[in-house]
Structures are given as C-alpha cells and as structure tokens.
C-alpha cells in the first residue's frame with residue numbers, strides 16, 4: 001500500500017516527508033493510457049501533490065497543482081487532500097521522449113520550460129492562496145523545490161521519481177522532501193546538503209524494496225516519525241455530479257442530445273471514467289430543472 005511519512009531529524013531542525021506513490025501513479029498511468037514520458041511527468045506531479053496534501057492543516061482543505069511549460073504534454077493538473085487522496089491528468093498522455101545522451105525519459109522536453117507551476121490552496125471558505133513560480137527546468141522536482149523555497153519561504157530539496165519498465169508499466173514511484181526549519185544550525189544545513197548531494201533516485205530506493213521509514217532513517221540519524229498517511233488515487237466524480245453539470249446546460253442543448261444523439265456520454269478529466277446518460281435520463285433532467 002502507498003504511504004507517506006512525516007518525520008523530523010536533528011532535534012526538529014530538519015523536516016522530512018517520504019512517500020511511496022507506486023500504486024497511485026500506476027493506476028493514474030493506466031487510467032489515462034500514458035506513454036512512459038507522460039507517465040513520468042504525471043507521476044512526478046502526483047507524487048508532489050501527495051507532499052502538498054500532507055502539508056495541509058485542515059481535513060477539509062484541498063490543494064490543486066497546475067503545470068504548463070508550453071511543451072507537447074500540455075497542462076498537467078493534480079489535486080490532493082489531507083486524507084492522502086490524490087488524482088490528476090495530463091492533457092496529452094501520448095507523449096514520449098528519450099534523452100539523446102542520458103537515454104532516460106526526457107520529462108523536461110515533454111513538459112517544456114517556458115511556463116509556470118501554480119499551486120492553489122482551497123481552504124474551504126477561508127481565504128484561498130495561490131502561489132505561482134516560473135518553471136526552472138521542467139523536470140518537476142527542481143520546480144517544486146523552487147516553489148517551496150520561494151513561495152512558502154522554506155529552504156527545500158525535493159526528489160520525485162517514476163520508474164517505468166519496457167512493458168510501459170510503472171514499477172516504482174515516490175517523493176522525498178527535505179526542509180530546513182528556522183531552528184536549523186549551520187551544521188544541520190551542511191549535513192542536509194551532504195545528504196542531498198549523495199542522494200540516490202527515490203524511485204530506485206523504492207524499487208529496492210525500501211519503505212518510506214527505511215529511507216528516512218537511512219538518510220538521517222535519529223529520525224523521529226511523526227505520522228504515517230495512507231495514499232491512494234481517488235476521484236470525487238460521480239454520476240450525480242455529472243448530472244448536476246448537465247443541468248447547467250440550456251434546455252434546448254439537452255433536447256438536442258435527446259433527439260439528435262439519443263443520449264450522451266461525459267468523461268471525467270481527472271480519472272477518465274465515462275458516464276452514459278440515456279434519452280430518458282436526460283429527459284428527467286429537463287423535467288426537474
């Protein structure tokens with residue numbers, strides 16, 4: 001099962017979030033029929049979404065991420081809540097590039113570098129917060145590190161990884177965030193920099209069978225785990241919600257669907273589930289409205 005842990009090291013001077021997002025990224029990539037580079041880009045953003053969701057204060061809060069770098073993938077959109085529920089999509093999932101020299105998935109080329117990373121905190125009637133930063137590399141992890149450092153004013157290192165095998169299946173995915181708290185000393189900062197400089201890819205550690213707790217305790221001495229949150233891919237859509245959306249259409253538009261198309265289909269962007277409405281179901285929507 002996917003989990004995220006929140007931990008502290010160095011007497012609370014260093015905050016660590018580690019997440020195993022393998023199953024939720026695999027499910028998202030399958031639902032959206034992603035090619036490997038699109039799966040990596042969406043999976044990294046979903047994994048970052050899990051970090052942001054774990055950072056929310058109230059259980060009724062939600063966070064939405066939008067990345068648009070002007071590349072062939074188009075917009076990547078992810079949202080997450082404080083219960084570890086994450087969902088997302090990429091506009092063009094059939095994008096795949098291999099880097100010519102590293103032979104790795106070329107996420108930066110697929111995402112593009114000319115655009116923004118936007119984070120919207122929905123605090124349920126309390127004032128919303130939107131933070132927008134320019135994309136740094138389009139590799140996503142560096143872009144989120146920049147977002148946390150600039151927009152939330154917390155010096156942060158972020159590692160996001162998705163391992164896709166030759167059969168186009170997600171084998172491992174995860175996220176790691178290391179943040180310096182205001183109490184951090186010069187020695188704490190140097191130690192954290194040393195850890196970051198020698199970091200193995202998070203997806204490789206997860207692929208080796210390490211749990212989030214194993215990873216946190218391997219990286220830092222005297223790690224204290226504060227909380228473990230189960231993670232999953234979960235969408236909020238339903239047939240009733242789709243019916244509510246249909247009800248906002250003009251009556252003659254719904255009548256056209258009844259008489260010309262004999263029903264309609266609506267697909268949820270976030271989870272790719274298709275809902276079908278028959279003629280009589282559409283007719284009942286016009287009666288009620």
Ligand SMILES: [Zn+2]
Pocket residue numbers: 235236237238268269270271272273
């Ligand atoms: Zn959905």
